[in-house]
Amino acid sequence: MEKSTDIRISNWSELQEMLFRDSWDRSLGRFRSPYVYRGLSDASYELKTSLMRIEGPFSDLERHLLRNFRKYAHRNTVSGESVWNLLALAQHHGLPTRLLDWTYSPYVALHFATANLLKFNTDAVIWCVNYVRSNNFLPKSLHQIIREEGSNVFTPQMLELQCNSLKQLEAMSEHRFVLFLEPPSMDERIVNQHALFSLMSNASLMMSQWLNEHPDLFYRIVIPAELKWEIRDKLDQANITERVLFPGLDGLSSWLKRQYSPKTFPFDAGMD
16 A cells, blocks of 8 residues: 555656655755665565564564674684674674664665566665754754764764663653664675665664654655566666675675576565
8 A cells, every 4th residue: 555655657767766865965066965775676564674574572682682792702703892882793694673774875775776686576675864854853962962073974983972772762752763873894795885874763663653753754665566677677777786785795786686586576476
């Protein structure tokens, strides 16, 4: 079911208009978008974290997962002592966390919306969130850090100035909020995907539910299934592929598998 914030595009040109909507910054005289993007292969998907997908008492499990990740990770792989560095590293390596992956690049988001061949008969979606305006809902102490730094997103070091634990973060949430966190450049994947994370003030709060309470902060671009092949082929020509976004043999293999799959790919292959 489509939302009132949904924009259903009908062709490639319309898609470009929507991806770069409101990107003109009059104060700078430059095109600088205030949005970050998350592409999903199925338009019905909500902004559900990997921690939520564990189900059960997932919010109670968060601290145990993170504590044991710190305990068993090789010392050299943990980027400093900051819990925010640790959380970003854990998310990057597949540990269930409250973080969600976003990108500054609308084309990277478009890749993730069209990379799964098993979903080519399903409408996709790109969530576009105004991360600049979302800072208006931060607690005063966190908003002050952003303002003094002249930034629109946090680094782990900036967040540490006022908040050094998940428990402390939740204690600050008189009003529910989201913040955006730029991870350290741990490897080429983070850099090439132009990546950042969102972090909700409470682990049990789904970001899409919070955004629905603030519809002026976001819009969703719905991509009809029938446009996916055209979009996918044009992204491949522009070199927005797994080979670039996931440097290494795994990314290369994923790209080649998709590149040489016929348009008559069996959509039900491997599915129940």
